[in-house]
Amino acid sequence: MSEPALLRTPLYEEHVRLGARMVPFAGWEMPLQYRGIIEEHMAVRKAAGMFDVSHMGRFEVRGPEAAAGLRRLCTYAVDRLAPGQGHYAFLCNEGGGILDDIYVFRLDRDRFLVVANAANAGKVRRWLEAHLPPGAGLIDRHRSTTMVAVQGPQAVAICSAALALSLGDLPRRGCMETAWAEGTLFASRTGYTGEDGVELVVEAEAGPALWRRLLAAGVVACGLGARDTLRLEAALPLYGQDIDEGVNPFELGLAFAVSLDDGAPFIGREALLRVREQGPQRLLACLRATERGIMRAGYPIYRGQDEVGKVTSGGYSPSLGTSIGMGFLPPPLAQPGTALTVGVRGRPLPVQVVPRPFYRPPRP
């Protein structure tokens, strides 16, 4: 039986050279870890780490109808972003179910960059192609560019010095395009770890040079393992685990990415208006174990003897030294303080609903 060939990012050789353990992920051969998940996790929390995120979908949408066309597909009012601003948003179906959670950056008046989950890149491309108006062209940048996320309290300073750029001027969620030693570079003050940092996009061939510069500047290479523990501590949901087409943004508690009050129509708006009016039927709650044991995705959540939900993401929190997880619960049970148990291979693990996020970086 032969499996379909895995795709490799422009940084594949760099990962192998660093001794990464490579694993299949969403059709790509990606580094799971280099030195160890906990070591990489702590590098991001204490200093700076970087992730090859070239597997994520990148689409440029350009043309006089780009802003209006994207507004009709995104839950967030991306047409109101000023050039140099970005925002998190959802692509929803008519029922308000999430097709993908994305980041949208406005590069200039008629040019946007859409960043999609790797597993959904094909779906997002087809959705955009099917629904964007003629005045909004789609350019797939997935294979022609490299994307690296540099995260941690020292990430911005180290990147600025290593690349001779003033990335510290970027506001949160801000973005810019600039020239650097190897060509053109896109930078945004965003990430998926709960830390300050930047996400960088350069031409595919310039990827290794960017990676090596950052490595030489002391940024620690981090794999998908640490990416998952970091995003879980930040209580950031992951498509395919916490999100699918049966989930709506209000159930995730992410109303900040839904603009219903500008009156502008978008696919899914009517359904989401109803959800907002009636209130979500369930909420993604943060669970923290109060005893030893590890909750993982798929484990049942109980209140007394009654199963009230399932863990959608779970694991060990290196920063807290205990197990954490997320799962959908009926709204009354999703309130912080609720005591529940998770069935860990037949044994009850006591957990408590806690406020989001699990971990917040100390103020500088």
Next chain:
Amino acid sequence: MPSPKDLRYTKEHEWVRVEDGTGTVGITDYAQDQLGDIVYVKLPEIGTTVKQMETFGEIESVKAVSDLYSPVSGEVVEVNAELEERPELVNLDPYGRGWMIRVRLSDPSELERLMTADEYDAYVAEEAQA
């Protein structure tokens, strides 16, 4: 690196070192490397009876949970309580301070069903290629 010669091994990557009728049990260097950072080890109570190739506990790495299989049958006479606070000892010293349980063997002839170090190394080399 070759596995220690004085131990016997299971296909599930546990080892046992027998001294005076008591077997000390842990997991191999290969196993800890494959699992990655170990964050929790669930061990049985002292006095529990374990059976050869039946589960005696669980080991959780950041990535996943795995069962632990006893290489030998007998009564658990000691457990490594240090792992409760420092599960990473399994990563750092799998054949030493990362040991898990000590079992008073009920049937020493069972040892013949386990692999020698050479056999285990060949088995791992094969598994790594598969």
